[in-house]
Amino acid sequence: MRVNLTVNGQARSDEVEPRLLLVHYLRDVAGLTGTHVGCESTLCGACTVLLDGKAVKSCTVLAAQADGASVTTVEGLAKDGKFHPIQDGFWEEHGLQCGYCTPGMMMAAVDLLSRTTNPSEDEIRHALEGNLCRCTGYQHIIKAVQYAAEKMRAAAGR
Amino acid sequence: MYPGQFEYHRAASIKDALDLLKRYGDDAKLLSGGHSLIPMMKLRLAQPAHLIDVTKIAELRALSESGGKIVIGAAAPHDAVATSSLVRDKLGLLAEAAAAIGDVQVRNRGTIGGSLTHADPAADYPAAVLALEGEIKLERDGGSRTVKAADFFLDLMTTAVQPGELLSQIAFAPIPAGAGYSYQKYPHPASGFAMVGVAALVSLDRSGKIASARVGVTGLGAKAFRAGAVEAALAGKAADAATITAAAAKTADGIDALGDIHASSEYRAELARVYARRAIQAAVARAKA
Structure with missing residues (x-):
């Protein structure tokens, strides 16, 4: 079957098997390997992308279900050669060790920051419940999100 | 893993x-x-030859108020229900249960109709839909029928939906002004499913006694259920800690509690009694506020 969708602002049209999962579509068809395959069972969040602006676990979405939608992956965060504030946050606050969970963490954080500009630590922890990190103990990830929130508020003049 | x-x-x-x-x-x-x-298809627990995607049917996603009822489209995602001002204002218990499901990614995709028809014994929604006495509309070729929440859940992952039927919407009477409610759950730390979840809706009379209470329980048995014995032990009584504790102690009575690697049946039954007490207490506190 044919799917038409926008990935990181670029329109695509591809022939896919109906059972193809969005995560495999992004990695194997679109060649965007920043989205990671983790548990493959909707638990770990490594495969998180934005589907029409909302964080979803792409291992549990069919490419067919994304037909007509707009998908943002970690590769779509940086604009004009400049990191997104969440990427700066993970860099500055050392929000990663092995990095496997990082793309999913950042996409979930972007969903949070689209809902609230000044999240509390509790709100950040709650928003990242669907993302597992086995290295950091989460503390630096929280700080990375706080860093991004502050930068985004400053940029918006709030 | 792929389907x-x-x-x-x-x-x-x-x-x-x-x-x-x-x-x-x-x-x-x-x-x-x-x-x-x-997930069921990845595990080959389900292997349908045909999938019929209903997500693009706009009327199935709508949240509306009509004829004095709040109507939730079956394909409304949990996040839409949890964040809707209509649902939060008039059906707060449903919004609270929706917000307690899984994690944000799951809430962005999973739908109320899917949760109810799947009827996982540890799903959050059924407890709230039972306590709110939702009316579940099933469409079929040439007509439709409405099933009360109390008649909907039949057994483990088994509902009143017949072959050829489609769950289109759930209608609820708004929560009356002055009533208190709460959904309290013990989430499984990895999956977020309810080890036990209790939805309580309590109305007080003018003297401050409990006029009526509705209590829905999920996670404890093979199917979600209304805790009739708890409700009866609350009705007409003083809304105090002793009454609530005594009533909540009946939550697992007569229920064949599930036991598994995560929790023995005895432990689940105790969780149910504790979370029922907390939910009823929180509901009463809200009704008094």
């Missing part, structure tokens, strides 16, 4: 979906958010 092969169909309308269901019969499954079905 077995199937043919994908996108339904443009409810009628279209029912026609496809009729054509493919037992070989077909309805697909909405897919957050119960796709």
